[in-house]
Amino acid sequence: MDYEAIVVGGGHAGIEASLALARMGHRTLLVTQSLDTIGRMSCNPAIGGLAKGNLVREVDALGGQMGLLIDATTIQFRILNRRRGPAVQAPRAQADKFSYSRLAKETLEVQKGLSLFMDTVTDLIVSEDGRRVEGVVTERGHRIGARTVVVTTGTFMDGRIFIGDYDASSGRLGEPAAMGLGSSLRRLGFDVGRLKTGTPARVRRSSLDFSRLEVQPGDGAMQPFSFMTGKIHRPQMDCYITWTTDVTHQIIRDNIGRSPLYGGKISGKGPRYCPSIEDKVVRFPERERHQIFVEPEGEGTEEMYLNGLSSSLPEDVQTAFIHTLPGLERAEVMRPGYAVEYDYLNPIQLLPSLETKKLEGLFLAGQTNGTSGYEEAAAQGLMAGINAALVLSGEKPLILSRSDAYIGVLIDDLVTKGTQEPYRMFTSRAEYRLNLRHDDADQRLTPLSHAHGLATGERMERLKEKARAIAEVKAILTASRKGSQSATEILKRPEVSIADILADVPSLSTYDEAVLQQVELDVKYEGYILRQEREVERFARLENILIPDGFNYDKVDGISNESREKFKQILPRSLGQAGRISGVRSSDIAILMVHISQEK
Amino acid sequence: MDYEAIVVGGGHAGIEASLALARMGHRTLLVTQSLDTIGRMSCNPAIGGLAKGNLVREVDALGGQMGLLIDATTIQFRILNRRRGPAVQAPRAQADKFSYSRLAKETLEVQKGLSLFMDTVTDLIVSEDGRRVEGVVTERGHRIGARTVVVTTGTFMDGRIFIGDYDASSGRLGEPAAMGLGSSLRRLGFDVGRLKTGTPARVRRSSLDFSRLEVQPGDGAMQPFSFMTGKIHRPQMDCYITWTTDVTHQIIRDNIGRSPLYGGKISGKGPRYCPSIEDKVVRFPERERHQIFVEPEGEGTEEMYLNGLSSSLPEDVQTAFIHTLPGLERAEVMRPGYAVEYDYLNPIQLLPSLETKKLEGLFLAGQTNGTSGYEEAAAQGLMAGINAALVLSGEKPLILSRSDAYIGVLIDDLVTKGTQEPYRMFTSRAEYRLNLRHDDADQRLTPLSHAHGLATGERMERLKEKARAIAEVKAILTASRKGSQSATEILKRPEVSIADILADVPSLSTYDEAVLQQVELDVKYEGYILRQEREVERFARLENILIPDGFNYDKVDGISNESREKFKQILPRSLGQAGRISGVRSSDIAILMVHISQEK
C-alpha cells in the first residue's frame, strides 16, 4: 500500500477529511485536480449562518479546520437572530475568498503525514472479490494504493455548466470537470444521479451606486468561530442590501423560456431552499420584491457577490434584470451567474459512518452526497476522515446522534432518508435545538474527539478552563443577592440581560464574554433545557438499542414487506434510526425490538 | 462600438496592454478565461535576470506595471553579475506567486476605464472588406465590438500538455486550453505555427534535506525594480543550490525513448536557451553535472520550484531522477513537470508597432508572438497597448529603436527576423548594451512615455529630481580634490569604488544609493559610453531614413529578387531595419537609399 488513506478532492469536505486522517496518525494523500483551487468558495463569500454556523462550531469542537480558516480570513462578523432565542442564534462571517483558499492550501501543506498531489481521480482500484477499495487510478495514469479512500468531488464529477443555451463541461466556471469517476462508480453498481445548483453574477464594486444601497455593517466585535481563536483583529467591511422590483420580475417572466431549467436542458434537481431568482419569481408570483445582499468577495477586490440573484438565464437577460435593482443600474458584470449539474450518490448507500455499504473502505462526503453548502461539506468531510481513520486503526466508528450535534442530524437524515435534491441544514431539522447551541459545541463534542486522538490536549485544556469559568460565574450569581433574590433569579427575568447584572456584580467583568453569554443562556433557558433533556433521554432509549451487524430481517415475521425491504436497503444502526425510515410503522419497530432483545 | 479596445488574455502581456490602454484614456475591456488566474506565473517564481531585468526596468520607466508588482511581492532580491561590468548587471527578484497574481488582479480591477470579463475569445469580428478588426466573439456567444484588439493568449491557444505518453488539451496543468481562436486566425490567413515550452516539477519543502543543499541568500538590501518604489520591506527567503549527478543522467538516458519529444509526439519547437534536463543531457553528454536552483514559490507555501530540471519525461522517471540529486533524495513531488505545445504567430506578420499587417487594429503580444518569458511578454504587451492607444487617438506609433531600449531590440528582432523557436532576450542581442543599462532606463524612456500621456507627472518629477541629484553628485566629485586629482579622476581607477570616495567626501552620503551607483557607472565607463554613443549615431543614420508607407519595391531596379520579396513581406520601417533582414545585401540597401532620397 502506498498510503493508508487517499482523499479525492481538495474542497471543503476534502480539507477536513485529509487533515483528520493525518492528525489521527495515518499516512494520507490528497489528490486534487488543481493545487491552486484548494478550499475555493464556489459561491457565496461567507461561512456560517443559521444552523450552518452551528455546524462550523461543531466541526471546530471536534478538531476540524473550518472555524480557524474563517477566523483568520474574515472581513465581517455577525450573530444572526441576536434578539431571538438562543436555539436560533448563529454566527456568520464574510470571508476574504482569496485569503481563505490560500490559507487552506498552506494548512494542508504543512500538515505532517499528509501529502498533496495534483491530478484527477478517474477510477477506483477494487479488491479481487469486489468487496474492498484498494486505491485510485488517475487521469495521468497513476495507480495509487490505499486501504481507505474518501471521495469528495463536490460539483465536479461530470460537472456541466449552463447559462441560457450555452453549456459546457466544467465543475465551476473556468475549471474543468472531473470525468471518469462517475462512470466508474456506476459500473461498480452505485446509484449515481444528477443534481444541480446555481450561483449569481459577480459585479464590479466601482460600478455600483452606494447611495442607493442600504448598508449592512457587521457586529462591533468579531466573535471567533473557533474555540481556539483568541481575539480577532481583521479589517471589517460592510455588506449592502437592495431589492428586486416589478421590472426585474417582468424581465425574468418575459425570458423564462430561455432558461435551461425551464427549457428542459437540465434534468438534475436544484436546491429548493437556495432557489434561483427565476425560481423565486415563478414560484412566488405574489411576492413584490426579493431582498438581495451585495457582499464583497474580499479585501482589495472589486468583485461583489449578489446574494439572492442566482440565475442561469442568458447573460443579456441577467445584465438586464440586474440593472433594474436600485444601486445596480450601471453594474458591470465581471462573471455571469450560472447553473451547474453534476453526479451525486444518493447517501442512502452509506452507513452512518459515511462508509459505503457496497465497498469496504470507501467513504463519501460533501456535495457528492447530495448536500449543498460549505459547512455541510466540511462536517461530512470531518466525520468521513475520522471514521476512515478509525477503520484503519480497527476501532468502532464515531457516530454522532441527533441529540449530540447538528452533524448527527445531517448525517442521520442523509443515510436514513437519502436525498433526491440538494440537502441543506436548517435549525428546524433538529429536534433538540436547545441542546445543539453553537456556544456549547465544545462541551458537547471536544471530549469525544479528544478520546479518539483528534482534538488536541490544548483544546481540552481550554475546554476545562471554560467549564471552570462557567461554574465560577454560576456560583457568583447564586451568591450575589439583591433584596431577596439571587442574581440567578433576577437574570431569569425576560427583560434582564447579563449586561445588567454586570453593572451590579463587577467581579464578573473579569470573565470572557463567551463565558458570560453561555451562562446567560443556561440560566434563562434552564427550564426548557431540562425539559429537552428529558426528551433526549426518551429518544436515546431506542437510539441505544443497536441492531447487530448482519441482522437477518427475513427471519422477522409480522413486519410489512415494504418495511423489510427498506430495512435491508438502509441497514439501520439502531432501532431509533429504523423508526425514522420513511414509511416504517411503529408496529414494525415494536416487533423488531422483541426480536433483537431475544437474540441477545 | 462597445469598447475602444479589447485585450484578450490576462497574462503578463495582457496586464500591461490593458493598463496602458486605459491609462491613456481609452475604454478598454479585458476578456480572460478566468479572473482567478490573472498574472499567474506559469513557470519560475522570479522576475528579472540578465537582460530580462533590464526589460522590467524599461517597462517600468514607460509607466508599466511589472516593476511595481514584483516590488510589492518579492521574497528575495539580487543584482546579478555585481562583480562584472555594468552592461551585464541586472536585477532579479524571487516572487511570492500567489501574492503577485492577487495584486495583478486587484490592480486591473481598480483601474478606471478598464473592465474585466471572464470568458474565452474564440473568433474575431472583421469588417466587411476584411481589412479591419471590429471586435471579438466569445465561447459563451458574446459579440463585443471594439476598434482595436490586442491578442495575448500565451500558451493557451490550442494548448496541449505532455508528460511521457500522457497528453491533454490544456494551457497550463489544470487549466483548460483556449480553443477556436487559432483556427479562426488561420482562416483569416495568418501563419499560425506550433511552439513548445516546459516546466519542472514542484516539490514539497518539508521533504527536502537542507543539510545537503547549498544556501543562496539574497542581497542584503532589496533594490526596487520600479523607479517609483521607495524602500522595500518584505520578508527575505533563501534559495538553494544542488546538482545533477551521473546517476541522474543515466536514468534520463535510459528512459529517453519514453519522452514525448524524442518519441516524436511533440512537433512544436522548444526554447533552445531554456532546455529541458533531457535536452541538456542529450546535447551535452560531456557535462558531468548541471546546476539546479531550488526556489520557494512564495511565503507560507511548501511548493518549491526546481529551476533547471524542466522535463516532460514520464512521472515515474521524473521522480526517479529527482531523487538522485543531493538533498532531494526523499523529495515529494506535488506537481509534475510537463511540456506544453501551443499556437503562435510568426511575428514577421507584425509591424514594429505590433499591429498585424493583415488586419488593421489587431495587435499581438507576448508568448503568442513566439517569445518566452514573463518580461518579454510584459514588454510587448505594454508596447502593443501604447500603440493601440495611439491608433485610437490617430497618432503615430511609438517605436523604440535598438539603441533606445532592450524593448527596441526585442521587437525589432521579432518583426524583422521572425522566429521559429521561442525567442528569449539576452544581453548579447543588444549592440549598444552600455547605453541600455538597467539603472538609467528612466532617463532613456520616461520622457517619451510621459509625452504620450502614460508615464505620470509624478514619475517625471522623480526623474527630474534624480537627474538633479546626479548632476549635483557629479559636480561635488569634480570639486573634491585629493592631491592633484579630482574625486572624479580617482573614481575612474579600477580599484576604487564609490564607497571609497564616500569615506573622503561625507557630503555624498545624503544621496540615494541608486544615484551614487549610477554616477559611479557613468564616471567609470565614460570612455566606453562615449565611444558607444558615436556608434549609435552612425547606426541612427540609416535608422532615421524611413521608408514611406506603401513604398513600391517593384519599381526599384537592381535589387535581388530575394531581397525584394523579403522587403515586401516584412515592410521595413527604415533603411536600418531593411538592412537587418536576413539575406539582404548592403548593395540592396544602397540602391534603396538612392530611390528613397529621390522620392522625397
Ligand SMILES: Cc1cc2nc3c(=O)[nH]c(=O)nc-3n(C[C@H](O)[C@H](O)[C@H](O)COP(=O)(O)OP(=O)(O)OC[C@H]3O[C@@H](n4cnc5c(N)ncnc54)[C@H](O)[C@@H]3O)c2cc1C
Ligand atoms: C455554481 C455553484 C453554485 C453553488 N451554489 C450554492 C448555494 O447557493 N448554496 C450553497 O450552500 N452551496 C452552493 N454551492 C455549493 C458549495 O460550493 C458546495 O456545497 C461546497 O463547495 C461543497 O464542498 P465540497 O468539498 O463537497 O466540494 P467542492 O468545494 O466542489 O470541492 C471539490 C474539489 O474536489 C476536486 N475534485 C473533484 N473531483 C475530483 C477528482 N475526480 N479527482 C481529483 N479532484 C477532484 C475539485 O477540483 C474541487 O477542488 C454552489 C456550488 C457551485 C459550483
Ligand SMILES: Cc1cc2nc3c(=O)[nH]c(=O)nc-3n(C[C@H](O)[C@H](O)[C@H](O)COP(=O)(O)OP(=O)(O)OC[C@H]3O[C@@H](n4cnc5c(N)ncnc54)[C@H](O)[C@@H]3O)c2cc1C
Ligand atoms: C509549462 C510552461 C513552461 C514555461 N516555461 C518557461 C521557461 O522555462 N522560461 C520562460 O521564460 N518562460 C516559460 N514559460 C512561459 C511564460 O509563462 C510565458 O512567457 C509568460 O507567461 C507569457 O505571458 P503571456 O502574457 O504571453 O501569456 P500567459 O502568461 O500564458 O497568459 C495568457 C493568458 O491569456 C488567457 N487566454 C488565453 N487565450 C485566451 C482566449 N482566447 N480568451 C481569453 N483569455 C485567453 C489565459 O487564460 C492566460 O490568463 C512557460 C510557460 C508554461 C505554461
